Amino acid sequence: MSNTKIFHGSGAGTGILILCFSLLLPGVLGVSQSSADDGERSERMEKLEREVQELKTIVNQLVEENRSLKASQAQMQALSPVPAPTLPEKHGAAPVLNIRGFGNIQYDFSSVNRNDSTESDTNNFALGDFDLFITSRVGDKISFLGETLFEFPSSGGTSVDVERLLLKYEWADCLNISIGRGHTASSYWNQYYHHGKWLYTTTDRPVTQRWEDEGGILPAHFVGIEAGGFVDVPGGTLSYISELGNGRGTVTDDVQMVADKNDSKMENIFLTYEPRAIEGLGVGGSFLHDTIPAKPGTANRGNEIDEDIYGAHLTYTLIPYEFIAETNIIDHYNHATSLRNVTTGGYVQLAYVINKYKPYFRYDWLWLDDADPFFPGVQDEVGYTTGLRYELSAYNALKLEYRYVNKDDEYKNEFTVQSSFAF
Amino acid sequence: MHSDKKIRWGNRTRAAFLCVFLSLSSGAAFAGEIVAIVHPGNAATEFSVDDLKKIFMMNRKNWPDGTGITIWLPAWGSDEMNALTTKVIKCGSEANLKKYYLTAIFQQKIVEIPTSVRDEQEAARLVATNAGGIAIVDESKIPGDTGVKVVRIKDF
Incomplete structure (x- = not known):
């Protein structure tokens, strides 16, 4: 974009206008230098000159008043600057609470x-x-963040779950520290898409990213401490998240909030590199290590299970494109059986924004090691999802979606119409 | 008789009309360059589009000296907001920007959606008195003597 000429100053314009009067009036009045009535013309010229002089005096007065008015305003602003954002510890007032939320209704x-x-x-x-x-x-x-979910299980009733409770200290761009219950950075999806379905392009999470209490295979929540931030590196930016927490309980949906059934802690590192040369591109990986407590009385669970979860992701999210590809490998070494059980899964999601419309497609896969006693009831699954998201408003999306799901003992054709919103 | 009072327009009149044209032009609202304004104590001398994108997408929250960054968004619906969404953040629309900020809240990147200003005058007033402040404005609309530092945007 070329710089356009900038014109300033009403004062210059005013002066020019006065000059115009001086130049134009003789011509407008039809005064001719050859007129025989020199006396009359001379008198009129003198009168005009007096009027111009008076106008100039008035203009000068106005300019001077304007200047002193601006000076007064500047003085007043210097004496009473806009206060910095209110800090509770400075003013003794309570912190301001911001309440927002998500919801969705579907068929x-x-x-x-x-x-x-x-x-x-x-x-x-x-x-x-x-x-x-x-x-x-x-x-x-x-800052503080709390996320409470009111869930409506198919069995009826309402359950309340505190999904996240975090206190975050922002030391610098390269280091933020959060403590509490949060989302494990075990995958790109879990880190960037939380509980609100409005955040998702699709109506639901990928198969491998399901919540623990929905048959999910990844530890989506943890209680502990998280450090994260980003640093400029050659060619781009590297963002990182590292976590230390209580780790898994004896079953997949046991998020240990107040006690740890074993002394070992979950450790996790998540990295994403975003090259400057290709805006919107991100590539990264993660590694998580945990020790799952034994569950006496359950077959093949008489001893602990060492868990290593590897993740890799590739994303391109520059509007109008959305491309997310992610895979996880869950490696369990079962001390009870001395066997290694490896489960893999992932998804590839594509979408394209056309004004308020966003057609999308996703392929999911989950290949479970059937001998792994930690995932009872979970089946191999392959899914094809296609749909259309329409932005009814800035905070309300309508989604029409079709899914073909193939599991070990069944296949399904599913159709969903969902209205998801944020408030 | 009329010929005796012939009006001589000549050079004087042409000059007068030129002056009228210029005087009208001097008060016109020509669009100026889109620039960033910061507190006069800010050491920044130039921003790249990538720098501003990180700042307005809340990926960079501190100036190099450690001062927290406070952003003031242009007025929703303004040309400056259009420039921000299409040329800096490149999210396509204001609706997408609102969605991005709301998502950032849920990702605990920010606590509140950044405040937008009414006009350049308010932006200048806020930035001039906030050590970490930054706003995107039309340079031609910055009122005089506001005490802000104008920083050019490279490759804009």
């Missing part, structure tokens, strides 16, 4: 065909999780 249709040749169709309206999100700045560089 589902599912047609299931099982390997035993039975079929069933179901259709229902469903109330999605009601997600209350609270943030507050409690200090200059300290």
Whole structure:
């Protein structure tokens, strides 16, 4: 963009206008230098000159008044500057609470065909999780986040889950520290897409990214301490997250919040490199190590399980494109059986923004080691998802989605219409 | 008789009309260069589009001297906001920017959505009195004697 000429100063314009009067008036009045009535012309010229002089005096007065008015304003601003953002510890007031949230309502249709040749169709309206999100700045560089989920299980009733409770200290761009319960940085999706379905392009999470209490295979939540930030490196930016926490409990949906059933802690590192040369590109990986406590009385769970989870992700998210590809490998060494069980899974998601429309496609896969006793009831799964997201407003999206899901003992055709929103 | 009072427009009149044209032009609202304004104590001399993108996407929250960055967004619907969304952040639209900031809240990147200003005058007033402040403005609309430091945007 070339710089356009900037014109300033009403004062210059005023002076020029006065000059115009001086030049134009003789011509407008038809005064000719050859007129025989020199006396009359001379008198008129003198009168005009007096009037011009008076106008100039008035203009000069106005300019001077304007200048002193501006000077007074500047003085007043210097004496009473805009106060810095209110800090509770300086003013003794309570921190300001910001409440936001997510919700979604949907209609589902599912047609299931099982390997035993039975079929069933179901259709229902469903109330999605009601997600209350609270943030507050409690200090200059300290903030609080709380996320409470009201869930409506298919069995009926309502359950309340405190999903995240974090206090964050922002030391510098290269170092932020959070303590509390948060999302494990075990995958790109889990780090960037939290509980609100409005955040998702699709109606639901990828198969490998399901929550622990929905048959998910990854430890999506942890309680502990997290350090993160980003640094400029040659060619781009490297962001990192490292975590130390209580780790898994005896079963997948046991997030240890107040005690740790074994002394070992979960350790995790998550890295993403974003090259400057290709805006929107991100590539990275993660590694998590934990020791899963024994579960006496359960087959092949009489001893601990060493867990190593490897992750890799490749993303390109510069509008209008969205490309996310991610894979995880879960390596369990079972001390009870002396066997190694390896489960792999991942997804590839593509989307493209066309004004308010966003068509998308995702391929999911999960290949479970059937001998792994830590994932009872979880099946191999391959899924194809396609749909369209439409932005009804800045904070309300309508999604139409079709999914084909193939599991060990069944395959399903599913259709969902979802209205998801943020507030 | 009329010929005796013939109007001589000549050079004087042409000059007068030129002056009228210039005087009208001097008060016109020509669009100026989009620049960043910061507190006069800020050491920045030039920003790249990438620098500003990191700042306005809340990926960079501190100046090199450790002072926290406070951003003031242009007025929603303004040309300056359009420049921010299409040429700096490149998110395509104001709706996408709002969505980004709300997502950033849920990712605990920020606590609140940044405040937008009414006009350049308010932006200048806020930035001049906030050590970490920064705003994107049309340079031609910056009122005189505001005490802000104008920083050019490279490759804009």
